[in-house]
Amino acid sequence: MFRNPAGVFPLSYRQDMGLVRSRSQLVCLLLFILLLILGPWYFSPRMLAIMNTSMIMAVAVLGLQINLGYAGQVNLGQAAFMGVGAYASGVLANFSGLGFILVIPLAGLASAVFGYLFGVVAARIKGFYLALTTLAAQFVFHFVVINLPSEWAGGAKGLALAPASLFGFQFNSESSLYLLNLAVLVLMTYGGFSIVRGRHGRNLVAVRDEDTAAGIMGVDVVGTKVNAFLIGSFFAGVAGALWAYYLRYISVDQFTLFNSIWMIGMIIVGGMGSITGALIGVVVVRAIQEGITSVAPIVAEAVPSLGGELIFASYNMVLGILIAASLLIEPKGLMHRWNTIKSSYRIWPYPF
Numbered sequence: 001m002f003r004n005p006a007g008v009f010p011l012s013y014r015q016d017m018g019l020v021r022s023r024s025q026l027v028c029l030l031l032f033i034l035l036l037i038l039g040p041w042y043f044s045p046r047m048l049a050i051m052n053t054s055m056i057m058a059v060a061v062l063g064l065q066i067n068l069g070y071a072g073q074v075n076l077g078q079a080a081f082m083g084v085g086a087y088a089s090g091v092l093a094n095f096s097g098l099g100f101i102l103v104i105p106l107a108g109l110a111s112a113v114f115g116y117l118f119g120v121v122a123a124r125i126k127g128f129y130l131a132l133t134t135l136a137a138q139f140v141f142h143f144v145v146i147n148l149p150s151e152w153a154g155g156a157k158g159l160a161l162a163p164a165s166l167f168g169f170q171f172n173s174e175s176s177l178y179l180l181n182l183a184v185l186v187l188m189t190y191g192g193f194s195i196v197r198g199r200h201g202r203n204l205v206a207v208r209d210e211d212t213a214a215g216i217m218g219v220d221v222v223g224t225k226v227n228a229f230l231i232g233s234f235f236a237g238v239a240g241a242l243w244a245y246y247l248r249y250i251s252v253d254q255f256t257l258f259n260s261i262w263m264i265g266m267i268i269v270g271g272m273g274s275i276t277g278a279l280i281g282v283v284v285v286r287a288i289q290e291g292i293t294s295v296a297p298i299v300a301e302a303v304p305s306l307g308g309e310l311i312f313a314s315y316n317m318v319l320g321i322l323i324a325a326s327l328l329i330e331p332k333g334l335m336h337r338w339n340t341i342k343s344s345y346r347i348w349p350y351p352f
Contacts, residue, residue, distance in 0.1 A: 019193055036182055040175035048174040050290055055181040056242045058282045061266050062192045063235020065278040069267055070196055071228035072208030073122060074130050077137030078236050078263050083255030085111040085237025086244040087145060090159040091152060093244075100164035100171075100245060104184070107241035108234040114141075115233025116226065123225035138257050145252050158251030161244055177246055184242060188235060192275045195231060204228060205273070258316070265323045271333025280334050285319065292318055 020026045039051060064078045088110035092103045114137070122133045145153050153159055163172035164180065171180050195201055203224045206214035215221045244250045262285065270281025330337050 019190070033186065037179070039182075040178055043178075045174055048178050050286065052174060052178055052181050052246055054282055054286045055178075055185045056239050056246060057263070057266075057286065058185055058279055059188050059242065060236045060239035061263050061278045061282050062188055062275065063232040063239070064263050065267055065273075065275060066192060066195060066204070066235070067228045067232030068264065069272040069274065069278070070201060070204040070208060071225060073134075073225055073228050073232075074127075075134045075229070075232060076131055076257065076260050076264075077118065077134040077141075078232065079255040079257065079259035080137040080141035081111045081115050081233040081236035082240040082243065082259075083141050083145070083250075083252065084114045084233075085240025086250045086255070087153055087159065087240075088237065089241035089244045090154075090161050090250055093161050094159070099166065100241075101166070104238055104241040104245075107244075108237035111237025111240065112230045112234040115229045115236075119226040119229025119233075122229065123222045135257070138260065141255070142252050154251070156252075158249055159244075161248045161250070163248060164245045171245065181242055181246070184238065188238060189275065189279070192235075196275060200224075200227065208273075262319065265319060267333075268323055269326045269333060271335030274333070274335040277333050277335030280338075284334065285322070288319065288322060 020029055040048065043051065060078060060082050063081075064075060067073050067075050067078075085107040089100075089103045089107040092098055092106055093100070098106070118134060118137050122130050125133060146156055148155065150157065163170045164177075165171065169176075171177050196204070203214070203219050206217070206219050207221055207224045211221045214224075240255075243254070247254075266281035266285045267278055268281070269284050270279065271277025326333065
């Protein structure tokens with residue numbers, strides 16, 4: 001949520017609901033988006049690949065932030081919802097011949113339906129039982145995909161897709177896919193801000209903080225929790241469709257429980273209950289992942305006795321340490337730290 005300094009109030013409803021509060025913020029935001037749009041002209045091929053996977057992951061993490069950070073619903077099956085979107089896009093693209101402009105939102109809807117089935121059950125339970133219920137989504141997804149006829153989903157072999165195309169132009173390069181993923185990420189980020197800053201967002205926060213009090217005040221607690229799963233799984237489905245079009249090959253091994261856990265880790269690092277925090281968490285964790293990937297081969301070559309398997313096994317260990325350190329040092333995430341720094345700057349040199 002946005003926070004203003006003491007004594008600074010919006011003068012209209014439009015200003016209160018705006019994503020930016022001043023012209024300087026608007027200019028900075030537009031310049032930042034412009035720099036991202038120009039990325040294919042100054043990013044290296046490897047950097048483009050990293051940005052593509054990061055933006056796809058960011059869409060899924062945004063949905064998880066709404067589900068977990070704002071509604072307080074523990075979700076260990078976000079990767080499964082992402083997988084449903086990926087397979088739905090593959091089936092729609094291969095058998096219906098629809099363009100990606102229709103396939104991507106339809107894949108999100110397919111994932112939302114899958115999420116709704118678990119959301120109805122999860123809306124009436126809490127804590128440990130809620131985590132187990134969402135964990136079941138991961139196993140159900142794997143079981144269904146593997147046991148579907150291979151002509152539909154490819155079974156254990158996976159499913160291949162043709163590249164996305166629009167008016168004869170094919171998105172089959174890192175630069176073209178970068179622009180596609182960026183456009184979808186900007187759209188989904190705007191949608192996320194619109195959701196959490198509206199009436200539904202206030203309901204999510206009320207249910208997260210105290211669902212009994214929220215129900216007494218007239219909030220539909222069960223409906224709000226179910227809607228949180230619907231929205232979160234829709235975002236995951238869109239991310240899954242982008243992932244399918246990016247790799248042009250999908251398999252169940254790409255959507256594991258570890259992926260869901262690291263999505264939660266990204267939210268913890270960036271900050272719970274913040275759309276911007278979710279994006280920051282993705283950037284930080286992905287940077288560390290790529291750093292480990294770059295350093296590990298060098299270390300393995302310098303110290304052959306360690307073995308490549310041991311080096312790459314440290315991948316999850318380092319990320320686990322990062323999450324633990326975040327919970328100990330800054331449990332509210334990097335976004336909270338940034339807000340604290342901004343508040344201190346505004347009142348400097350006064351200590352209050």
